[in-house]
Structure formats: structure tokens, C-alpha cells
Amino acid sequence: MPTLPASDTADAPVDVLILGGGLAGLTLALQLRDREPTLSVAVVERKSHPVREAAHKVGESTVEIGAHYFADVLGLREHLETEQIRKFGFRFFFSEGADRVDRCTEMGVSRLMPTPSWQIDRGRFENHLGERVRASGVRFDDGAIVRGIDLADDDGDHVVRIEQDGAVREVRCRWVVDASGRAGLLKRKLGLAQANDHDANAVWWRVDGIVDPNTWSQDTRWLQRCDPPDRWRSTNHMCGPGYWFWLIPLSSGAHSLGIVCDAKMHPLETMNTHAKAMDWLRTHQPQVAASLDRTEHTLQDFLFLRHFSHGVKQVFSGQRWALTGEAGLFLDPFYSPGSDFIAISNTYICDLIGKSHAGMDVSRHAELYQQLYFSFYENTLTLYQDQYPLFGDAQVMPLKVIWDYTYYWAVLAPLFFADRLTDLATLGRLRPSFNEARALNLALQPLLREWGERNSGRPSPQTRLLDQFGIDWFREMNRALGDTLDTDAFVTRVGDNVLRMRHLAREILTRARAEHPHIGDHGLDALLTETGDTPASLPPLWYADAA
DSSP: OOOOOOOTTOOOEEEEEOOOOOOHHHHHHHHHHHHTSSSEEEEOSSSOSSSSSSSSSOOOOOOHHHHHHIISSSHHHHHHHHHEOOOOOOEEEETOOOOOOGGSSEEESSOOOSSSEEEOOHHHHHHHHHHHHHHTTTTTEEEEEEEEEEEEESSSEEEEEETTTTEEEEEEEEEEEEEOOOGGHHHHTOOOOOEEEEEEEEEEEEEEOOOOGGGGOOOHHHHHHSSSSOOGGGGGEEEETTEEEEEEEOTSSSSEEEEEEETTTTTTTSSHHHHHHHHHHHHHOHHHHHHHHHSSEEEEEEESSOOOOOOSSSSSSSSTEOGGGGGGGOOSSTTOOOOHHHHHHHHHHHHHHHHHHHHOOOHHHHHHHHHHHHHHHHHHHTTTTGGGGGGTTTTHHHHHHHHHHHHEEEEEEEETTTOOOOOHHHHHHHHHHHHHHHOOOOOHHHHHHEEEEEEEETOOOSSSSEEEOOOOHHHHHHHGOOOOOOOHHHHHHHHHHHHHHHHHHHHHHHHHHHOOTOOTTTTTTHHHHHHHHOOOOOSSOOOOOOO
16 A cells, blocks of 8 residues: 655644544554555544553453454454454343352354454554554654644634643644544534433443453363353453443453443442442352452453443534544443444545545435444444343343344444445345334344333243354354355345344244233234234344353
């Protein structure tokens, strides 16, 4: 790839100035240099590099879109395979109050799924990104603070005032992109902040050493359920009513831990210090708490965040500015969508900047891409909002996880893997499939919620492994993400995926009615009748462990 020499002076004009050199900003810089190598790009970052490993940031667990973005779109696969941890999928333990986790229902994979993802040590990863960015010819000014932004109201350059080493300078740029995280520099300046109704809080911390779930049991059959028996490499979720607790291993030898909870069911004030959080764990996840009390797991840091989920009024503008990462919107760490939405927004921003650099007026494209981006956000938000009471239900929550994954692998993930986010002609052909998938999901989520409410007080089944790997069609959906298809075949594939969603919705509704004959259908009957397809026979969605 041809590269531009770095500018001779720090205040030289640039085509693109990125405010924030964290995950969103550095990946955008790399993607821009690859797609538009003649552009001059600069990144301004408040923190000095290199940062410490096990950096105190969320976003350590990747799923398929984000993993594909890092590994294949940005060309970072070698780093991921040698310097990070290959993830052993998501794993869920329905273990509220349990002092024997090996006697609780476990949901996860017994073997690695075909499409890889990784656990990311954010400090190590961002240091590597910083090195790659500088090597590509991008000017990366770390230890620099943005003091002001003057956006042009015509075709002139934007002007950003930056303080570094005690001196303030002005940098002129054609495009300015806010990747400053929750600081939200442009969002605050333009009054773009927007709340949503997902009221959840989080506390999280790091400890020395790897926390291995296999130390929680002496049961040989339980230990050998997985091949390899590396539960520690999973994003482990300890689930209970209104909350989940994460355990994520970091390649630097630390472990990331966090409690995420419905604000009404588990007030932040019950866990907003490390001592309180450990007391909370001793009540809700006593075996986990006992393992963390060991002397080798020394506390590194602790943070909490109230009402972390937020939207935004605008992310892309024809006036040559954009927001990406948490500077724009943030959903929920459950299912780890953060890096996915960075990948999607950065891809739209690269396309807008490329079109603008070629002399196009991108106002219409900015509007269309923003509509798409917001639709992805709104559809994903439905997976979380008002659903936390379900998290402790060992019967309904596994069905929800299967449904949510299927929705993700059916529509959004294939779109990104096929590099068709900006292919408006194909998106137009896919509109009926997208609309049907959305309607099915909007009906399924309240059905699951009501089912969980009707199950309230019902004892959980014990000692089962609900093996996602053992569901053939589910595993095939994961594998098929990497297929290369022409447009007609791709449109057909997405249509077939939505047909799978329809069959799965019917199966879940049938199961719900078998348990609760008077449960509401929430519009599913009408949706399934309208399609007129012949019901397919689905294999069991879980597999009982014989132990």
C-alpha cells in the first residue's frame, strides 16, 4: 500500500483529523489509510502511549463482526492469533446463589465454533494499533488535549485547537471525526446526546491471574464436557434474575470482571465499591466470590458506570463530520456488540470520506447510512431493554440466546462479512427480508419476557449442558458467515436465514404454549400465518447432560 510521509509540522493541514486514539479512532485511521491511501490522516489522543496492558476499558470480548473487522478488514489476524486469546465462545451459568456451579445449568459450546473471535487485552491491542498507525504514515499525537472545535458552516476547513506539551496550536482539516469515547467532544458541542430507556448499570474491575472455572469442580465428567477443557477462554456469564457477571481472560495474565444489572432490581449503591461488589457476589455468586478471595487475585482497579446505555441524535453529516464508537452510541456489554458497532460506523465513515474526497456531495449518503446505522442500533436494543429479569431463567433464557444469535447471524453479520453495508442496490432487494426479521424479533422478545414472568418462582432444572455446538443448523449459520457469494446467491442466503428465523419463532411459540396454554402470541400468529410456509421440523434446541 502506498503511504504518505508524515507531515513536517504538527499543525499542518490534514484531510481527516480523528479526535481520540482508542479502539474506535485507531481502527478508523488504519481503515482509512488502507482504503484511501492518498489522504492525510492525523489522530489526537489524550493519553500518552504506550498505555499499560490490561487497560481499564470495556470491549475486551469480540463477536463475529468485530473479530472479522480486526482480523480480516484491518489485517490484524497475526497479532490476534499470537498476542491475544482465541475465545471459546460465550458461556452462561444459571448459578444464582450457587456454591456448586457444576450442579447448575450451563449453556455454551463444547467445541470451538468455525468462525473465530478473540478476547482482547485492550492495552496490548491499542499499543499495537498505535504502532501500526504510525507505521502507515498517519500522524499520531498522543498526550494531546483537544481544547476547541470550530466547524465550518460552508466548504471551508474545520479548525481544531490542540494543547500538547504546554503549547496550543490550531489544525485545519477537511473532515473531523469524534472518537473520543464518553467525552463526546462533538456530541457535547452540538447538543447531540440522547438518552434511551435501557436503565442498566455496571461495575467492573481487574485482578491479577487467570480465574479458571474448572477449579470450581472435582467432577471429572463435568470437567471433560468441553474439548479442549478450556472454559476459562470463554466469556463466562454467571446469570441471575436482573443481572449477569462477566469473567474475561486477558493475555497479559489478568482477568476482567464485571457486574451488569437492571438498575431497579439491583441498585448501583449495593456494588459501587470493590468491597460492596464482593459482598454482593458472596450473596448472588458465592462460589465465584470464594475463588476471587484467593490471595493470587490481587485487585488492580475498579470502576462503576450508571446508566451506561445511550443513543445519539446524529452520527454522520454531509458537512464533513462524524461520530464513532462510544462518542456516538452504546448499547450494552451483553453479547459484546461494542466492537461490532465500531466496525459498522467506521466502514460508513470511510465510504463517506472516500466519496467526499472524490468530489461528491455526501449529504444524501450520510443520511441513508445514518438511517441504516440507527436501525441496527434500535433492533439490537430490543434484545436488552426490559429483558434483564429473564437472565436467571434457565429454561427461557437459553431459548432467548439461541434466538438472539440466530437473528444476528441471519441478517447483520452476513451483511458485514459480505462487505455490503454500503451496497444500496442490494440493501434495497433485502428490504423485505430485513422487515420480516425485525417484525419477528419485535414479537418474540415480549413473548420470551411473558414466558419468564409466568415461570417466576419455578425451580430451575439442574446439571445440564445446553451445547450450542451440537445444534447442526446453528453451527452451520456460524460457519456460513465466511462464504463468498455473488449478489443473487447472497440475497437468497439472507432470505433463507430469515426463513430459519420464522421456523424457530414457530418452535418457540409452540414450546411456550405447551408450558402456558394462555400465553399471549404477541402478534406471532399473524406473522407466521401471513408467510404461508410449511412448518419445518427443528431438532432439539438443547441436549441434556447425562451426568
